[in-house]
Amino acid sequence: MKYSGYAATYTLLTMVLAGAATNAAAGEVNLYTSNSEDAVALVLDAVAEQAPDIKINVIGGGSGSLLRRIEAEQSAPAADLFWSSGFSTLAGFSHLFTAYHSSEVDALLPALQADNAPWTGTNTHVTVIMVNSDVLDGDPPQTWEALMDERWAGQVTMADPANSSSSYAQLYGIYQLYGEEGVRNLADIVELQGSTSGVYKAVAQGEYPLGMTMEYAAQRYIHGGQSDISKIYPADGTFLSPEGMAFIQNGPNPEEAKQVYDLLLSHDVQEQLFDLTFRRPSRADLDDAIANSGLPLMKDLNIIEVDEAEAGEQRDYLLELWADARG
Amino acid sequence: MNRFFPWGFLSVLALIFLAIFVAYPILGVLFRSFIGDNGTFSLDGFETFLTRGKYLEALMNTVILGLVVTLSCSILGVFLAFVVARYDIPFGNIVLLLPLSVLIIPELISAQSWVMVFGNNGLVTNLLKALGLPFPRFYGWFGLIYVMTLTYYVHVFLAALAALRGFDHSLEEAGQSLGTAPLTTYIRVVFPTILPAVLASGLIVFTLVIGNFAISIALAQRVPLLSVMTYRSFISELGGNPTMQSTLATVSILLVSCVLFLQKRYLSKRNYQMVAGRTTPRIKLRGWKAILISSGAGLIIVLSLMPALVVLIGSFTVSRGPVMYWGQFTLDHYIRIWDFNLAVIGNSLTFASMATALGVCFATLVSYLLVKKRSVFSPMLDYLLLLPLTISGTVLGIALAQGFNSGPIVLTGGLLMVIAMTVRRLPFGVRNASSNLHNISNSIEEASVSLGVPPVRTFFNVVLPLMAPGIAAAAILTWVTTVAELSASVVIYQAGQETLPIQIFRLISSDLMARASAFGVINMIIILVPVFFGIKVMKVRLFSS
Numbered sequence: 001m002k003y004s005g006y007a008a009t010y011t012l013l014t015m016v017l018a019g020a021a022t023n024a025a026a027g028e029v030n031l032y033t034s035n036s037e038d039a040v041a042l043v044l045d046a047v048a049e050q051a052p053d054i055k056i057n058v059i060g061g062g063s064g065s066l067l068r069r070i071e072a073e074q075s076a077p078a079a080d081l082f083w084s085s086g087f088s089t090l091a092g093f094s095h096l097f098t099a100y101h102s103s104e105v106d107a108l109l110p111a112l113q114a115d116n117a118p119w120t121g122t123n124t125h126v127t128v129i130m131v132n133s134d135v136l137d138g139d140p141p142q143t144w145e146a147l148m149d150e151r152w153a154g155q156v157t158m159a160d161p162a163n164s165s166s167s168y169a170q171l172y173g174i175y176q177l178y179g180e181e182g183v184r185n186l187a188d189i190v191e192l193q194g195s196t197s198g199v200y201k202a203v204a205q206g207e208y209p210l211g212m213t214m215e216y217a218a219q220r221y222i223h224g225g226q227s228d229i230s231k232i233y234p235a236d237g238t239f240l241s242p243e244g245m246a247f248i249q250n251g252p253n254p255e256e257a258k259q260v261y262d263l264l265l266s267h268d269v270q271e272q273l274f275d276l277t278f279r280r281p282s283r284a285d286l287d288d289a290i291a292n293s294g295l296p297l298m299k300d301l302n303i304i305e306v307d308e309a310e311a312g313e314q315r316d317y318l319l320e321l322w323a324d325a326r327g
Numbered sequence: 328m329n330r331f332f333p334w335g336f337l338s339v340l341a342l343i344f345l346a347i348f349v350a351y352p353i354l355g356v357l358f359r360s361f362i363g364d365n366g367t368f369s370l371d372g373f374e375t376f377l378t379r380g381k382y383l384e385a386l387m388n389t390v391i392l393g394l395v396v397t398l399s400c401s402i403l404g405v406f407l408a409f410v411v412a413r414y415d416i417p418f419g420n421i422v423l424l425l426p427l428s429v430l431i432i433p434e435l436i437s438a439q440s441w442v443m444v445f446g447n448n449g450l451v452t453n454l455l456k457a458l459g460l461p462f463p464r465f466y467g468w469f470g471l472i473y474v475m476t477l478t479y480y481v482h483v484f485l486a487a488l489a490a491l492r493g494f495d496h497s498l499e500e501a502g503q504s505l506g507t508a509p510l511t512t513y514i515r516v517v518f519p520t521i522l523p524a525v526l527a528s529g530l531i532v533f534t535l536v537i538g539n540f541a542i543s544i545a546l547a548q549r550v551p552l553l554s555v556m557t558y559r560s561f562i563s564e565l566g567g568n569p570t571m572q573s574t575l576a577t578v579s580i581l582l583v584s585c586v587l588f589l590q591k592r593y594l595s596k597r598n599y600q601m602v603a604g605r606t607t608p609r610i611k612l613r614g615w616k617a618i619l620i621s622s623g624a625g626l627i628i629v630l631s632l633m634p635a636l637v638v639l640i641g642s643f644t645v646s647r648g649p650v651m652y653w654g655q656f657t658l659d660h661y662i663r664i665w666d667f668n669l670a671v672i673g674n675s676l677t678f679a680s681m682a683t684a685l686g687v688c689f690a691t692l693v694s695y696l697l698v699k700k701r702s703v704f705s706p707m708l709d710y711l712l713l714l715p716l717t718i719s720g721t722v723l724g725i726a727l728a729q730g731f732n733s734g735p736i737v738l739t740g741g742l743l744m745v746i747a748m749t750v751r752r753l754p755f756g757v758r759n760a761s762s763n764l765h766n767i768s769n770s771i772e773e774a775s776v777s778l779g780v781p782p783v784r785t786f787f788n789v790v791l792p793l794m795a796p797g798i799a800a801a802a803i804l805t806w807v808t809t810v811a812e813l814s815a816s817v818v819i820y821q822a823g824q825e826t827l828p829i830q831i832f833r834l835i836s837s838d839l840m841a842r843a844s845a846f847g848v849i850n851m852i853i854i855l856v857p858v859f860f861g862i863k864v865m866k867v868r869l870f871s872s
Binding site: 032036037040041059060061062065066068069072134135163191192193194195197198200201202204205206207220221223224225226 | 442446447448466544548549555559646647648649650652663666667668739820821822823825833836837838
């Protein structure tokens, strides 16, 4: 009895020591993510099933907060992966990332492969007009051009392009379609929200009948069963606002992180994530899932191509024009 | 006996602490507002502030909002205090619990609850619409003033109630026996004596209003306000402009300093010492007066408690994404927290208990030094302790984050969170801890020292037990406010350090009210448990001062 007691203690002790020694080495990935907990839980389940020897440590938070933390930890990186944020936001932190060419990248939509950047598209937002029929007077506008009619003055809301990257993408899209005059017309009719979430909340609560927002945000209310909410894909074109994940430079567990990276881009995980969040997947082979959800297929949308680099260069000029038009 | 050691030495230590964590970051903000893009002296920040339309408009709006809400809070608070102090109304005892209920509801959640009642899709709005009655637009000024009044009037209520209870009834009788009508007596005798208390609490309301961004973001995205702009300038996902952040923060510091100065000047001319006299007897009302006054007070109580009720029900309500299915109940939101978010609760408990412990130790020591061991350092301590009052949580957060992310002292994350929470409540903690210190006779302490007990042991064995009730009250109030702290921590926290209010803020931002409510209920429980323990078991008298 006494002997087995010692043996057990000894075995336990070796296990603890071994555990401590290999703690940082095998089987762990530190994932920094701005995604919702249910999306993260889904990924954890997928990893547990397909790569059972990898344990994921999740640090969740707002993307700004996470990226600043990665920047603060630059001398001794704790994170392996960052998942996910808008391309234009990631661009401001590209010195923290290393490019990783996943084997899954070839299956992605060309616009989301981000070949020249140290990140990979995971999903993309599509700009829509969110409509609350409960407070809408008449028929909703079917194009951006119709939306910018003065008849809708004060009834349309969007996020401040100076504060939000997806809102700037909307402004840039309008500029591409209708030039400076379009920007002025838009400035005349919209009222601004301080943040992206302010837009869909305001429309859902009936503060405004119309809002320029992201497809998934409107879809959450439609799927949730709020019958007075609908969304319109303007016939004169809509804009994408892609999001991506990135591989952290000098992260502690590069090999395992690569496995998780591949997994996040895999067919099954992207399909499940789409069913959960309605964020359009970056993969090109998920049309069935999209059709099942009731959202239109990518090929049926009239998408205005945006040159991200040019959009970035024009930013100061356009925001100045915008501020001027807003008076 | 060395005259410097230990009290002078401790005063210097306290002074150093305040200099590092209060004066240095705040001066840094003021300093940086005069530094331009290229690192040299520049007035660009202020030029932008004065010439770009929306900044001045935001300043104007902020001042107007601050004044209007302070006024409405004063009316509501004094009315309720008067009713409770003077009349024997049915809900008298419930009214005394009010302060708790309003202090523990996260203000964000209360704003969101009111949107559910009065918003364009709200319960009352739809009811009135069905009856064909128009209801004013809740978003914007109306909602702001309404929600802020109901959130902050409690501060005035408490101060006015304490003053009214301390009022010597014989003064009023004297007035009336000299032939002055009862109403005139109220206005000429009673109100002037409670005015200093009302003004002092009004100042607190004013600073809370102009520093608040949570309610403003929820209700009035279109009304430009200084607090919201300051917050956004710091949190902008596209990277803010440091000069503008500091300029906005500086403007808000100047604004509160001006009001603080005016209030001090006014109060310095009016100082009433009330000799403890007879408390005014409570009158039992009858007839229509009773109905009118009780229902007025009852309405305020019901309205104050309403958000807590909405939160409680909301946390058990089925939701699909952002859409709530009222009337269908579930435990899902709590199960999710259990599965995923225990760390958030842990963060809240850790930060708040560390901040409370640090704050209470500091407040106890400093109040003792200031009341009993005044030295050449005391005036300096007094002034430094006033500083946290002049800045809103967001500005303090920005000051600490900017001050300690580079330079001689580098601090981030958890420690900075604790310091922010501690510093914010320090002036109140010191006031609470010193509340009964004035009544402790010096001779008790001197007796102990003259019998050969060293001063430090005397402090622990003799003075500390006598200070205990004040310290306990300070601890509980610090706990209540640090657990609910949002505006400073939300600009400091890093990933993995989310507290309950931060999590609630993020969930409400994505319109997930049901889940936010479940966090709100947990937040309320965490706040309430120690309070009940304090009141029931340790018999702490809260709100006595």
